[in-house]
Amino acid sequence: MSIARIREARAGWSMTGPALAAIILFFLIPAAASLVLSFTDFDIYALANLDNLRFVGFQNYERLLENPLFWKAMANTLLFVLVGTPFIVILSLFAAMLVNSHWLKWRPIWRVALFAPYVTTLVATAVVWRYLLHTRYGLVNYLLSLFGAGPVDWLGSPTASLPAILIFVGWKSFGYNMIIFLAALQAVPRELDEAARLDGAGWAMRLRHVTLPAIAPTLLLVSVLTVAAMFQLFTEPYVMTQGGPAQSTVTVLYFMYEEGFKWWNLGSGAAVAFLLFLCILAVTLVQLRLARRGGAI
Known part of the structure; x- marks a missing residue:
């Protein structure tokens, strides 16, 4: 390898090194530790004394698969994914x-106005929406009453x-x-x-045959990001309904929170995270x- 190539490689590693170190430190190591903890009975007693930590193999996973609440949370999460992903993608x-x-x-004003909900504080907006959706005093039900709806x-x-x-969630994201x-x-x-x-194609034809094929990779990216976000819903049900x-x-992430931080079954919570x-x-x-079969990538 020439000296120029060596210098180029060193420059590349020096620029990417801090980012890679952050990924390893704050993502890979915690993920590996969570996977190891999922095979233990790590709980509040182990927090006090690591001598109480025991290796239990796949017992945490077996208990989860036998827990009806876990399957309820999984069904709710899949429903959020199947309904919420197309809704958010189409709305966006x-x-x-x-x-x-x-x-x-005034397109710049519209861009700012439509983007504004995303940058607002999630917990604060969730509390506001709780009041908007209140059964007796909420603005939403008041507007429905104007049209004669109960x-x-x-x-x-x-x-x-x-x-x-x-x-x-759709409004926020x-x-x-x-x-x-x-x-x-x-x-x-x-x-x-x-x-x-000029060929006589209408708006729908141009959307189907020109616009959507041209933005197909972006459509795939947004779909993947939205699916990942819908799988990780927690704050919204926690603030607005407390899982009820x-x-x-109750979502999978909400169930994981209760397992790990309400009942202090941290090993079981780690197993939920890995699943x-x-x-x-x-x-x-x-x-x-x-997407690969459809030619999007």
Whole structure:
């Protein structure tokens, strides 16, 4: 290897070294430690004295698979993923196309206004939405009453609580995806859209055959990020419903929190975290395979 190549390699490692060190220190080592803890009975007694720590093998995983609440949390989480992901992606794409359209006036103001919910404090906005969705005094039910609809117990009904949280999550998170979609839409050559317009293609045809194929990699990226975020829902149900009513909004991450920090079964909580990682990894691989077959990547 020449001296120039050696210097180039040293420069590359010196620039990437701090980032790699941070990844190893704050991600890989904690992840490996969590995996090891999932095979132990690590609890509050082990926190006081590590001599109480015992290796239990796959007992934590066996208990989880036999726990009905774990399967309830998994079903709720999958429902959030299956319903919330398309809802947020479509909402984000619609907002990006709206802001990107030439006929919309004051587009910078619209971009800021639509992106603003994402940068607000999650807990604070969740508390505000609790008041907005209040059964008797909430603004949402007041607006429904103007159209003759009866009050809805948004956060106290097992059938309404999950859609209520989904609406809040969509409102809170679509702005980030909108910015990603907006960057992709602005990179689509205008000549393609103009050529399709001259050929007589309508808005729907241009969207299907020009816009969506051009932003397919971005669509895949946003879908993967949204799926990972939906799998990790915790703050929203914790603040708004505390997992209720009737455990209808308990997610896997909420279940992991209760196992680890409410009941101090830290080994079991680590096992839940590893199972959640496997679920996210499996769904992401399926998305990548489907995208590869569709030509998105």
